[in-house]
Amino acid sequence: MRLIALGSSFAAGPGIEPQVDLDAGRSSNNYPNYFARRLNLDPTDPTQFLDLTVSGATLLNLISEPQQAGSTTFPPQLDSLPPLEPGNDGSDLIITVTGGGNDMFYIGSMFAYTLKHTLWGRLVSYFLMSKEERKAFEHPTMATAEQVSERFTILLDRIEEKYPQATVYLVEYFAMMGPDTKAGRDVVWDQEQIQRYSDTADLLQELYAKAAQGRKNVHVVPLAEETKQKHALGSKDPWVSDGSIWEFYTHGAYHPSQKGMLGASDILFDFHSKRCTDKRFQ
Incomplete structure (x- = not known):
C-alpha cells in the first residue's frame, strides 16, 4: 500500500509543530501523516508515503500552475506524482x-477581514506587509x-488517467x-458575516459531492458536518484555531x-476501514 497527499x-x-517544510507550511503532524501511521506506513519513506501538500495552493497549483511560497517554487503537485511500475494499475x-477553498478566497477572506477590522491587524498590515x-x-x-x-x-480526470484503480479520498474542509x-x-x-462563511463552507461541501459523483474510486470523507456540529469555533472542543494575534x-x-x-x-x-469491510462482504 502507498499513500499520497495532495492539497493546501x-x-x-x-x-503545527514540527514543521518539516516551512515554505510549504507542512507539518509531520498533519492528517495525512497521522493517517499514514494508522495504515502502518512509514511517513519518512517516500516509497510508502508522499506528502505534496502546500499551504496556499489552489486547485490550479495542484493541476498545472507552479506555486511560489517563501523562497521555494513548488511544481504543480500532479507533476510530482511517481509513475506506476509496469503492470501496476x-x-x-x-x-x-483537500483543496478548493483558496480558489474561492475562503480562509483568505477571514485573514483580510481580521486585519482590516482590528487595531493590531491594521498595524500589522501597515508596518509588516508589502504593498503587493x-x-x-x-x-x-x-x-x-x-x-x-x-x-x-x-x-x-488526470489522477484517474495516471492511476486507473487508485482510491481517491476527497477530505472535506x-x-x-x-x-x-x-x-x-x-x-x-x-452574525451576518458568520452566515456568509457558513454558506461558503456549505458550497464547498456541495462541490466535493459533485466532484465525486459517478466516479467509483472517488469518495468524499464527511469531515465538514461533524466538525460543524461539534468542533467549530466557539464549541466546547474546537479542532480549529481562532484569529488571535498569536495564531497569526x-x-x-x-x-x-x-x-x-x-x-x-x-x-x-474509520471511513477507509468501513469501506474496506463493506467491499469484502459485497
Missing part, C-alpha cells in the same frame, strides 16, 4: 485531496463555483463556523489545530 493548508498543517494506492500583499488581500482573485467544479473535474460560534466572542465579525504570528490562524488533524485522521481511517 487544511491538509498541510501550517502552525494503482489499486494499492490511496490519494487524499495588501493588494492581494484587498483585491483577491476569486473563482466561481463553476470554475472550481471544472478544476475538480480536471484534477480527478474542517468547519470554521458552527451553531456555537458567536459574533464578537469567537470571531471579530458579525504562528501562521495557524483559522486553520486546523494538531488536535483537529488527529481527529480528522481518525474520521478518515
Whole structure:
C-alpha cells in the first residue's frame, strides 16, 4: 500500500509543530501523516508515503500552475506524482485531496477581514506587509463555483488517467463556523458575516459531492458536518484555531489545530476501514 497527499493548508498543517517544510507550511503532524501511521506506513519513506501538500495552493497549483511560497517554487503537485511500475494499475494506492477553498478566497477572506477590522491587524498590515500583499488581500482573485467544479473535474480526470484503480479520498474542509460560534466572542465579525462563511463552507461541501459523483474510486470523507456540529469555533472542543494575534504570528490562524488533524485522521481511517469491510462482504 502507498499513500499520497495532495492539497493546501487544511491538509498541510501550517502552525503545527514540527514543521518539516516551512515554505510549504507542512507539518509531520498533519492528517495525512497521522493517517499514514494508522495504515502502518512509514511517513519518512517516500516509497510508502508522499506528502505534496502546500499551504496556499489552489486547485490550479495542484493541476498545472507552479506555486511560489517563501523562497521555494513548488511544481504543480500532479507533476510530482511517481509513475506506476509496469503492470501496476494503482489499486494499492490511496490519494487524499483537500483543496478548493483558496480558489474561492475562503480562509483568505477571514485573514483580510481580521486585519482590516482590528487595531493590531491594521498595524500589522501597515508596518509588516508589502504593498503587493495588501493588494492581494484587498483585491483577491476569486473563482466561481463553476470554475472550481471544472478544476475538480480536471484534477480527478488526470489522477484517474495516471492511476486507473487508485482510491481517491476527497477530505472535506474542517468547519470554521458552527451553531456555537458567536459574533464578537469567537470571531471579530458579525452574525451576518458568520452566515456568509457558513454558506461558503456549505458550497464547498456541495462541490466535493459533485466532484465525486459517478466516479467509483472517488469518495468524499464527511469531515465538514461533524466538525460543524461539534468542533467549530466557539464549541466546547474546537479542532480549529481562532484569529488571535498569536495564531497569526504562528501562521495557524483559522486553520486546523494538531488536535483537529488527529481527529480528522481518525474520521478518515474509520471511513477507509468501513469501506474496506463493506467491499469484502459485497
